[in-house]
Amino acid sequence: MKTQKVWFITGASRGFGLEIAKAALAEGDRVVATVRSQPAQLAAILDNHPDLSVVPMDVTQEAQVQAAVQQGITRFGRIDVLVNNAGYGMVTAIEEATDAETRKQYDTNVFGLLNVTRAVLPYLRQQKSGRVINISSLFSYDAVPGWGLYGSTKFAVEGISKGLAIELAPLGIHVTAVAPGLFSTDFLSTDSYVAAKTIINDYQATVGPMRSGADALHGNQPGDPKKFAQVVLQLANTEHPPLHLPVGKDTIAMYQNNAARMAEEIEAWLPVATSTDHDHHIAA
Incomplete structure (x- = not known):
């Protein structure tokens, strides 16, 4: 018989958060869904489910x-x-973003994640069980013009997840960083992302297409968010979940291409990279 789980989901008003909440409730689990505003609206969307808070x-x-x-x-x-x-x-472009814009991006995507994780972990440690699932991004595997700053926050999420996994494994707590590709959520709608106020013309060739292209791509993303929610449910219920999970063919391709380029570059520079030991050092 399946054991009923309690989920704590941030950013549950729409997109992945909403679909994960729906899937968990349909599975018979309980859900704490957090929103910045209008909690009654989300409760109504989820039919005021008795196992929902x-x-x-x-x-x-x-x-x-x-x-x-x-x-x-x-x-x-x-x-x-x-x-x-x-x-x-x-x-x-990274140069275009002001200090305030950059800090706001990190405050939500990185420091906000840490705030929630610190608040929940004492209860998971007390139970000696639990799952931490951090939603990363395909942009955590490689840089894309115009998305480098956002991507850097997801690189941080991947790194934090890796550190957490090592620290929490002896306590019976599993950590997974899930990196979705482009899914037909509203992430690429103008309500879900912002553009820096400053525009530098020198970046028109690289960042320019991204400023206009995001809206054009919205609605044409290949991924189905309901299927993504099922992947997250599977992660929560499998005995040995992965630490890193790219989800979507586009994410897999980005990871593989970046890994191949990095390996090629390191190999080309291997003589330089291994030339810095003291002359008297004897390899073990």
Whole structure:
């Protein structure tokens, strides 16, 4: 018989977060779904399900995060699966983004994820069980003009996930960084990403197409978000989940192409890269 799990999902108002919440409820699990505003609206979308608790929470506000996690514990008694999904994209050349714009991007995508993870982990450690599923991106595997800054936040998510996995494994807690490719969510709609206010003409050839191309691509993405939600459900229920999971043929291709280029570059520079030991050093 399947054991009922309690999920804590950030950014659940739409996109992946909403689909994961729907899938978990359909599976018979309980869900704490967090939104920045209008919790009643999300509750209505999810049919005011009896196993659902919608909690207002901004991941960048640590006190709100602590209170939301406590509210979830009070309602359901435990948390089994944390899904760090909240985040947004920014189209910009790296030079164009101001300090404030850059910090805001990191505050949500990186420091917000850390706020939620710190708030949930004491309960998972006490249980000696649980799953942390961090939503990364295909942009965490390679750089794309205009998305380099956003991608860097997802590189950070991958690195944080790797460190967490090593630290939490002895405590019975599994960590997976899931990197979706382009899915037909509203991530590429103008409501879900921002553009830096400054535009430098020298970047027109590289970043320019991305400024206009994101809207054009919206609605034509290959991935089905409902199928992605099923992948996340599988991760939560498998005994040995992977640490890194690229999802989507486009993500797989990006990972493979980047890995091949890196290997080729390292091989070409191997004599230089291995030339820096002291002359008297004796290899073991």
